[in-house]
Amino acid sequence: MRQLTFVRQGLVEWRDVADATIETGLDALVRPLVLGRCDLDVGFVRGVAPMREGEPIGHEMIGEVVDVGDLVRSMTPGQHVIVPSQISCGTCRNCRRGFTGRCQAVPFGAGYGMNRDGDFGCAAADLVRVPYADAMLVPLPTGADPVTMIGAADMALDAWRAVGPQLRERPGASVLVVGGLASVIGIYAAGIAVALGAGRVDYVDDDPRRLAEAAKYGANAIARPCELTEVYEIVVDADGQAETLVQALRATEPEGLFTSVSIHLRPLTGLPLIELYHKGITFRTGRANVRAQTDALLPLCTHGHFDPAMIDTRLYAFDDAPAAWLDDAVRTVAARD
Numbered sequence: 001m002r003q004l005t006f007v008r009q010g011l012v013e014w015r016d017v018a019d020a021t022i023e024t025g026l027d028a029l030v031r032p033l034v035l036g037r038c039d040l041d042v043g044f045v046r047g048v049a050p051m052r053e054g055e056p057i058g059h060e061m062i063g064e065v066v067d068v069g070d071l072v073r074s075m076t077p078g079q080h081v082i083v084p085s086q087i088s089c090g091t092c093r094n095c096r097r098g099f100t101g102r103c104q105a106v107p108f109g110a111g112y113g114m115n116r117d118g119d120f121g122c123a124a125a126d127l128v129r130v131p132y133a134d135a136m137l138v139p140l141p142t143g144a145d146p147v148t149m150i151g152a153a154d155m156a157l158d159a160w161r162a163v164g165p166q167l168r169e170r171p172g173a174s175v176l177v178v179g180g181l182a183s184v185i186g187i188y189a190a191g192i193a194v195a196l197g198a199g200r201v202d203y204v205d206d207d208p209r210r211l212a213e214a215a216k217y218g219a220n221a222i223a224r225p226c227e228l229t230e231v232y233e234i235v236v237d238a239d240g241q242a243e244t245l246v247q248a249l250r251a252t253e254p255e256g257l258f259t260s261v262s263i264h265l266r267p268l269t270g271l272p273l274i275e276l277y278h279k280g281i282t283f284r285t286g287r288a289n290v291r292a293q294t295d296a297l298l299p300l301c302t303h304g305h306f307d308p309a310m311i312d313t314r315l316y317a318f319d320d321a322p323a324a325w326l327d328d329a330v331r332t333v334a335a336r337d
Contacts (some may be wrong), residue, residue: 004113004124004321006057009047013327017056020129020303025071028133030083035124035318035334036060036150037325038085039182040114040263045325048181049116049263051334057325058124059085060111060154062146072133080140082153083130084291085113089121090135098292105132109287122332124321124334138294141302147315147335151188151308152301159188160297162236162259164196170197170257173233176247179214181203182262184331186210186238187311189261192297193234195306204228205239209330213311226246237262242269252281260285 018028029131038060043049065079074250088095089105102108107116113122121128128138140149167173175193177188187210190203193218204213211221231253237245240262249272252258258281276283300306313331316324321334
């Protein structure tokens with residue numbers, strides 16, 4: 001079978017690998033129907049984030065179950081499912097606490113196509129083995145179009161964790177999103193905040209395309225460079241630059257909630273800790289726990305409050321996934337006919 005492979009910076013291609021098979025009774029085999037290119041994939045192919053040559057790449061997928069192991073109880077062949085990007089068993093201490101991005105049953109941080117340990121391959125393949133199928137797989141809502149919903153399979157989950165729990169705790173709070181490197185995630189965070197009834201949602205970026213996409217979701221689009229004269233209860237860093245990280249922290253009001261959805265790749269990144277100490281800011285960073293958050297996000301999408309497909313998306317045929325990964329569009333998707 002074919003598997004999408006990172007060859008080097010600026011080049012990915014299909015390569016033949018051994019067919020995926022059922023290895024344990026808990027496994028399922030899933031045939032991808034739609035692949036989404038994640039912001040992290042963009043970082044890999046552009047050389048911003050490190051990836052080893054020859055590694056499988058791609059982790060955002062909706063597919064069809066084609067076979068299940070004899071211990072799988074909730075999944076049957078023919079079902080359309082969202083496949084989480086991270087491997088999680090559902091029963092270890094971390095999974096039971098909702099920390100599915102840090103499952104203790106697999107190598108730390110194991111996932112599909114993200115340069116992580118565990119040898120689980122990637123989602124961008126002709127067939128994908130899903131371990132712990134009952135715990136991992138999420139049935140696609142009845143009547144939902146896989147192409148329309150692909151954004152909810154990964155990046156919208158990363159965005160939701162930065163604003164969803166926070167707005168549940170503080171209904172009507174003001175929200176600032178600083179967009180950039182995590183481009184779609186930042187736009188989605190602004191859109192989800194609007195959908196959840198935030199009192200004010202400002203989206204700051206230096207890219208006209210991303211500003212326009214955020215405005216489509218109802219956010220106030222503010223071009224950078226700019227002075228942030230307001231302070232906000234909830235702030236999201238999706239830029240990944242140390243300078244804008246500090247600017248965003250200083251725009252967080254006392255006792256504010258700050259989440260960085262970016263990966264800051266420097267060995268050390270300076271923070272104005274004395275200011276944060278006096279203001280009492282809660283700072284959160286790290287991988288999202290995607291499986292644990294799916295059940296909270298999907299109703300927002302299926303009830304029409306948030307549409308992950310509103311963002312301008314360039315659609316490719318499934319066989320043309322290598323070209324989709326190298327496209328300079330904000331968002332690309334590869335789908336079967």
